[in-house]
Amino acid sequence: MTLLKHREVLLALAIGLLVWLVAIRFPAFLQPSSLVNVFNDTSPLILLAIGQMIVILTKCIDLSVAANLALCGMVAALLNGSGVPLPLILALAIALGVLLGAVNGLLVWKLEIPSIVVTLGTMTIYRGTIFLMTDGAWVNAHQMSSDFKALPRAVILGLPVMSWVAVAAIIVFTVLLTRTPLGRAFYAVGGNPHAAVYTGMNVGHTQCLAFMISGGLAGLTGYLWVARYAVAYVDIADGFELSVVAACVIGGVAIAGGAGSIAGAVLGALFLGVINNALPVVGISPFWQMAISGSAIVVAVAFNAAQSRTPGRIILKPQEAAR
Amino acid sequence: MHPVLSLRGISKSFPGVKALQGVQLDLYAGQVTALIGENGAGKSTIVKVLTGIYQPEEGTIDIDGTPTRFATAQAAARAGVTAIHQETVLFDELSVAENIWLGHAPRTRLGLIDRRAMRDGAKRLLDSIGATLDPDLRLGDLGIASKHLVAIARALSTDARVVILDEPTAALSHKEIHELYELVETLKAQGKAILFISHKFDEVFRIADRYTVFRDGQFVGEGAMADATEDKLVQMMVGRSVDQIFPPRSHNIGDPVLTVAAYSHPTEFADINFTLHKGEILGFYGLVGAGRSEVMQALFGITTPSRGAVRIDGQVRVIRSTHEAIAAGIVYVPEDRGRQGAIRGLPIFQNVTLPSLARTGRSGFLRLAEEFHLSRDYTQRLDLRASSLDQELGLLSGGNQQKVVIAKWLATKPRVIILDEPTKGIDIGSKAAVHEFMAELAAEGLAVIMVSSEIPEVLGMSDRVIVMREGRIIDEVTGVRMTPETLVRAAAGIAEAA
């Protein structure tokens, strides 16, 4: 019973149920290769959801992640075109992502501009910058080196590298959030900013670090995305930021900050991923995707609110109050 | 024996208020010092000075005889002073162990938080204070008593030398209070210097070794608990200061206006019965958290009672929202002025007319001339000091903000006005203006309820006083029984002196 109170468990059960329902009619969906495929497809969403979850923990929101991803992906593709070695490309993509995240973070920290305004602005600026760099031209598969394209698809122990990156991120950030002072600071800053100041934390600085993490993950995902789909252009991952926020909300991350877990965000992403992959299998038009994830967000936020209703003040003695 | 912590000549003022005037306080290792005083005596200000949140204008803070300054909250914590507040400020989403160690967690060789050491340490600390809490529980799932224990364990984890317990029993049950006493004994045995702040005399006599009394921001006296009697402490606490003079009252009490019968709420109050008359000022006295404000907020439609009836002029009125309360003629000046009363970003006149727009305007449209007219009338009556009526409310002093909030309600021409701690935190001048005005209102036939924790105010202004404790009406005090002693004893639950 207490296990069911954890929303991660509930969500995992919901995902299991979903997979099972699909599998009743289409047993092939349950094959390992198919499940690996679902996970792999969902990996970019998982990576960004982890970053977004940390930002939301600190009472902020990062709407610029998808634009950040697209810009870093384009830069990676262009660097590849000019012959930069792959490891350096990876490092630069992540560094650029961190830098773009830091721009958001500094505006939030130093100028105290609400994060929603900052990231609404930077999302158009980052995406516009891609156009300025390329004049709207695409970088196509034949313009990319083969090792650049091969890395995310390379299979190690049955899983593609892209999936391994997601797995690694899940582990690294679970450790970061649960086992380091910084990780606990993210929770404290979002959960009770006043008390956090009394325990010696700098709220703005912590928020800035959250944006840098989110940015770095977006940069990394930018390379993976462009390499896997072997194409880079202005509009890749357009609107993806909403799926990322949706994954977090479905995963029980409180939009008011201070509550949530990596497991929740990952499961939220997987929930959306399973739906997206199952729809074509069961023969429902993929055009249903958007409405389903929209409904899922609304249901999840209503569910979160119902769970976190705080009881009123108790003045009467318990035995009296019971009457 | 030398005090661990010694304050001398501490003064702190806010615009219009001298919160502390040259007070002194000594805390000794292994002893509990009770700080006693009414609301507004300066107890919470001194706690904020001790924890580095306020910097005093004058005075010295010595630790082991060495002068110190607490420039920030962290500086005070580093110096070994830690406070456990009424509403403990910790992190609901983190575990018990994490709350205890946040900011100074033990690390493994890899630099990660050593969760086992953290859990073991938390367990050890909790055991040392006799608390059997699972360190892995989420703090938000605990009751207030357990949160106190966690806060105390956190204090111990930082090797605090001075522990301030600020009204620690306010929200605790009997059993929990008993456990707290044992805990205080444990802390004493560990040599901590403890400052214990409480309104409740039985507690003070039970656990304190020494006492210090403040009144109106001034030091009144100190001594050993063994030499004190209840009567002596009550005397020191309530001794009427000379500069507080209350306006003459007319005492023209008319017909009943408001009748409340068998009014109950699932968790906040039970079986409230009283009648309020035209021209009467009815005082509600009690300790903080006795349920007075909760009753008033239910009458004003903020919360919904489970049972009971409210009659205005004999007619039953159902009040489910503030809108309906105002329509029924009941208005409420809240205690939490910043959050519930004043809309600081709006100009004065817009604050005043907000509930009266239906009257100043015409079919939903505003008429500014009428609004200024109405605001001018009422702000003038309250002797408001402001440079113009379209000045932002937030730019005024607390006392003047309070006058605007009161003006807002009078402009609605209510039948019943409820004032919840109407003079809390405002300067003497504004206080007198508010008192004078209340007397005027009653004389004009308005029915007034005044919730107050300041005994001189309650006695000086009220025709009758209802005393509440733990969500119930304990006593109704009239005539010759209206003395400070009666109120203090009833509210704290001590038998009357022989």
Place this chain on the structure above:
Amino acid sequence: MTPAGRSIPDRLQSRRTRALRSWEMILLVVAVVVFIINSFASPYFLNAWNLSDATFNFTEKAMIAFAMAMLIIAGEIDLSVASIIALVSTAMGLAMQAGAGVPLLVVIGLGTGLLCGAVNGFLVAGMGLPSIVVTIGTMSLFRGISYIVLGDQAFTGYPDGFDYFGQGYVWWVFSFELVLFAAMAVAFWVLLHRTSFGRAVYAIGNNATAAQFSGIRVARVRFILFLLTGLTSGIAAICLTSRLGSTRPSIATGFELEVVTMVVLGGVSILGGSGSILGVVLAAFIMGMVTFGFGLLNVPGIVMSIFLGLLLIGVIAVPRLLRGK
């Protein structure tokens, strides 16, 4: 009783000195500067018909921006407005296929807009959920329904006369949209600045608890505000569908950001509590003229969006930097 106290003047500053220092004044100066630059930059700018064409750049968004401004002043936000346009347009397309005439199309359009607003309003005001997440959800939901209906298809062939809303002219160069925009500007100015409803909006945005403690029916006001954004989105959808003559599920993508930018540029505090309709009108003109000017210079639209992003952050950042904050 004694009439104590001195008389307090109603106002300290005259309206004129106050107006000169306001954000709207800065916007006015910016608008004039943009106008002058544009007229030098391109010989085609100072032409009544060209200028009239330019207004189509902002009229539809500005109609929504009026309601959005009130919503943001009250401390909420609606990110689903562009998706409401898509859903409204789709509903009208379905009705058109079923043979509805122009009046019925308009009724269906406005009705669908109100319905969407009611959904948001119920979730936020009725259930007390945070508006930013709710409207991110309904943003996907509303447009998602359009995708379910249309997929990659489009509705075309709206009846004769329907084109008037987006392409018709009331008199000379004054298009129906421009006249409607002006009428709505006046209506919203009156609603926000001259009615007790508008006053309640400011009160809630400044301090919702104190507003409730002053007898304001906070949930009701919030609900009505969501109805208004739904309704104005419906109106904008009618104009846009009429102007384009077709409905695709991707219609009006990204409008919500431009609308929010317009509102914030117009001086409305994103944290709620302050702002004016005049500011939004001026911001709409500035954004429209900059878009038009860039268009005359053949600058692509996406560069325009960078400019808007910089503008959005800049207008908030610069005053804070100057204050040393």
